[in-house]
Amino acid sequence: MxxxxxxxxxxxxxxxxxxxxxxxxxxxxxxxAVPAPTYTADAIRHLREQLHVSQAVFAAYLNASVSTVQKWENGEKKPSGAALRLLSVIERKGLEVLVA
Amino acid sequence: MxxxxxxxxxxxxxxxxxxxxxxxxxxxxxxxAVPAPTYTADAIRHLREQLHVSQAVFAAYLNASVSTVQKWENGEKKPSGAALRLLSVIERKGLEVLVA
DNA sequence: CCGTATTATAGCACTAAGTGCAATAGACGA
DNA sequence: TCGTCTATTGCACTTAGTGCTATAATACGG
Known part of the structure; x- marks a missing residue:
């Protein structure tokens, strides 16, 4: 072997x-072989709305501040590499994997 | 209901x-009800070694730079909130959930 | 109909995370 | 011995992350 x-x-x-x-x-x-995840501001917002959660709740799941989520969705700041990876996990696995 | x-x-x-x-x-x-994850520098290192991956590979999984992982493990910088959440996911679910 | 809570936006200022690069050094195999 | 992987250290720079306040639209209950 x-x-x-x-x-x-x-x-x-x-x-x-x-x-x-x-x-x-x-x-x-x-x-x-795994491509680095990329998310536009709109993509993040759509992802969150698809999960039916407010910015505040989404931020809590991400363990980030509301201000941060807002800036992501408004294009003022871009998520860090680790944050992007986390978003991709959420998109594929749902919010539950973050807390359970 | x-x-x-x-x-x-x-x-x-x-x-x-x-x-x-x-x-x-x-x-x-x-x-x-979900506590915010916290990781010391040593805890991060132990987590990585437990997974039997180098800093470079670990960084690739996290979608972060090697420099960032090094600074986490040496206590120079602390992971952001989202990064902490990602680490907790890895600890509970393994590296596979990040890429599969 | 009025008051309250929720939700999201916008602006500001600050701290610290994230990154890149170069030099160094030990371990290990060809 | 040479080359590669591994990790550390130091430096300098960019920008993500956070907190706060004020504002506005919406929704709901009394």
């Missing part, structure tokens, strides 16, 4: 030499 | 007058 992993790593390193992939560990390879 | 909800809201409003709770809608009440 560890032989298979080593061979897989070699394959990835070969691909890296050609320039197909940039990172090298197997785990990196997995992660790289 | 909607009578029960109304009564629950009345109860919450009563409690609010006394100062036990500050918010008022039923949804707010639910969310308020």
């Amino acid at each position: 560890s032989r298979m992993i080593k061979e897989a790593l070699e394959t990835i390193r070969d691909l890296e030499e050609i320039g197909v992939v940039t990172k090298q560990t197997l785990r990196d390879f997995e992660v790289q | 909607s009578r029960m909800i109304k009564e629950a809201l009345e109860t919450i409003r009563d409690l609010e007058e006394i100062g036990v709770v500050t918010k008022q809608t039923l949804r707010d009440f639910e969310v308020q």
Whole structure:
């Protein structure tokens, strides 16, 4: 089994030499396949309205301030990387996974 | 059923007058029952090591930079509210929920 | 019909999170 | 021994995150 992993790593390193992939560990390879989430201001608002929650409640779930959610939805500030990831989790799994 | 909800809201409003709770809608009440996650620098590091991933891979999952993860673990910076929530999700659900 | 609570917006000012880059160093395998 | 991965440290910069206040529209109960 560890032989298979080593061979897989070699394959990835070969691909890296050609320039197909940039990172090298197997785990990196997995992660790289996952696109970074992006959300426009409207997308965030639609996501929240789809969940039927107010800005205040949404903020509580996110563990963020109301002010922050407002600025996201009005395009004044953009969510940080981790916040974007959290939004993508909510979109796919719902609000329950955050608290349960 | 909607009578029960109304009564629950009345109860919450009563409690609010006394100062036990500050918010008022039923949804707010639910969310308020969920404690805000807190993580020390060591706790974050232990969480990551428990998952057997490097800082780089962990950062990729979080959709954050390596520099950010390092500063969390070295106590130079603290994760934002949304980042804390994301960490709690990872701790309870694993890394897979972030990407699958 | 009036008062109250909820919801969301807008503006302001401040703190601190997030990022990038470069240099350094230990571990490990080819 | 060379190259790579790993992590640390320090620096400088950008901007996300937060709090507060005032304002306005809506909805609901007395």
